[in-house]
Amino acid sequence: MAYASIGVKAVLGFGLFVGLAAQPALAANCPGNPDALGTSRTIVVDPREHPRIGTMQYSETLPLEDHEVVLTFDDGPIPKYSNAILAILAEQCIKATFFEIGRMAREYPEGVRKLIAAGHSVGTHTQNHPLTMNRLPIESAQKEIDDGIASVKAALGDLAQLSPFFRVPGLLRAGIVEDYLASQGIQTWSADFPADDWRHVSSQTVHNLAISRIEAKGKGILLLHDIQARTVAALPSILRDLKAGGFRIVHVVAATPELPKTPTNAQQWQMHPTSETVAISHWQKVPSFAFANLDMLPAPTISASDQMLSLTESFERNRRVRGAIPLPQQAPWPRQSRLQAMTDKTMLPVPAQDLFGIAERHSVAIRALVQLPHHAQQSPRGSASDSIARLISINASAAKRTIPGSMPVTQPGLQPGPIGVR
Numbered sequence: 001m002a003y004a005s006i007g008v009k010a011v012l013g014f015g016l017f018v019g020l021a022a023q024p025a026l027a028a029n030c031p032g033n034p035d036a037l038g039t040s041r042t043i044v045v046d047p048r049e050h051p052r053i054g055t056m057q058y059s060e061t062l063p064l065e066d067h068e069v070v071l072t073f074d075d076g077p078i079p080k081y082s083n084a085i086l087a088i089l090a091e092q093c094i095k096a097t098f099f100e101i102g103r104m105a106r107e108y109p110e111g112v113r114k115l116i117a118a119g120h121s122v123g124t125h126t127q128n129h130p131l132t133m134n135r136l137p138i139e140s141a142q143k144e145i146d147d148g149i150a151s152v153k154a155a156l157g158d159l160a161q162l163s164p165f166f167r168v169p170g171l172l173r174a175g176i177v178e179d180y181l182a183s184q185g186i187q188t189w190s191a192d193f194p195a196d197d198w199r200h201v202s203s204q205t206v207h208n209l210a211i212s213r214i215e216a217k218g219k220g221i222l223l224l225h226d227i228q229a230r231t232v233a234a235l236p237s238i239l240r241d242l243k244a245g246g247f248r249i250v251h252v253v254a255a256t257p258e259l260p261k262t263p264t265n266a267q268q269w270q271m272h273p274t275s276e277t278v279a280i281s282h283w284q285k286v287p288s289f290a291f292a293n294l295d296m297l298p299a300p301t302i303s304a305s306d307q308m309l310s311l312t313e314s315f316e317r318n319r320r321v322r323g324a325i326p327l328p329q330q331a332p333w334p335r336q337s338r339l340q341a342m343t344d345k346t347m348l349p350v351p352a353q354d355l356f357g358i359a360e361r362h363s364v365a366i367r368a369l370v371q372l373p374h375h376a377q378q379s380p381r382g383s384a385s386d387s388i389a390r391l392i393s394i395n396a397s398a399a400k401r402t403i404p405g406s407m408p409v410t411q412p413g414l415q416p417g418p419i420g421v422r
């Protein structure tokens, strides 16, 4: 039984209240570290009932209570950084969910096995991490998904240890891909907030973005990458501040015939449940046609945000030009709204189009990474991962310098590798 070692039995049937009930026991559950953040509870989800989660893109997210956070890590394993992330989580007795790249699992199968041994949930993230899942022919997308699962399964040696959880590379969703995943009983995970740790920002920025976005939403799924030095550097302070802020970590596992789902109601799968009795709150509801337009972009772009921001200015200009309407001179809202909007912009949790643009400009690095096995053969494993990190760094900066804004270079058969773009 794959989940026998993670203590799920202790939480079954307690539903809503187990998080609070488990809190005092955290220190006892983390021998050697009485100050550990710990894992407050484990929830068991049924992917078939909730096939798409994460409010960055979907109407539903995990049924978390206020101040509950789920940690997720993408793109591993790369021993140098994945091991460091594992050590940090172990010190804090935290269980997380990892979305592994099939090709990396083939390269470092022991890295995947370590995750299971430590009690984490392991999902998949395609075989080659193509940043084209939103436009691949469905047969190619299916192959990426299936090959990724097969590779991670091969590393684990037991499909039962693999969680039916999947995250689309770059969050570049497509309805037809999500439908295929759902047909396989696989849950598509977006996130509720990223920390931009795939970008060339400091670890302090990663920390600040993680904490500010978590605090803004109050609960949810945090998207990180276990292949980035800045993430390794930022994680201890993120966990420290989460604990200081009263946040609790929740582990998520999938239901099985032997492991029934945690009882929940539909409202709990909404980030901001609405009251059916208060008419004014109905505007918050996500419309039921959210999935009807399958070709819709995954998230608002920065430029779209800019257009929204400019509305207040436009209104102000129009008011001056038209002039015929005697509006109050001291009307406070345009100026205040603009300031508020700027704040919102800095906290915007969704992936913007230009972020993906940055990622795609790294495609030169992808071509270098295609040669990974050659490098790996020439050097011990440890230094092979160093080579990966160097290749990502050197080639990414070179690509940005030489072909800014260019379209990604298509490499038939092998698409972008473990570069930190979700």
Ligand SMILES: [Zn+2]
Pocket: 074, 075, 125, 129, 169, 170, 419, 420, 421, 422
């Ligand atoms: Zn990724």
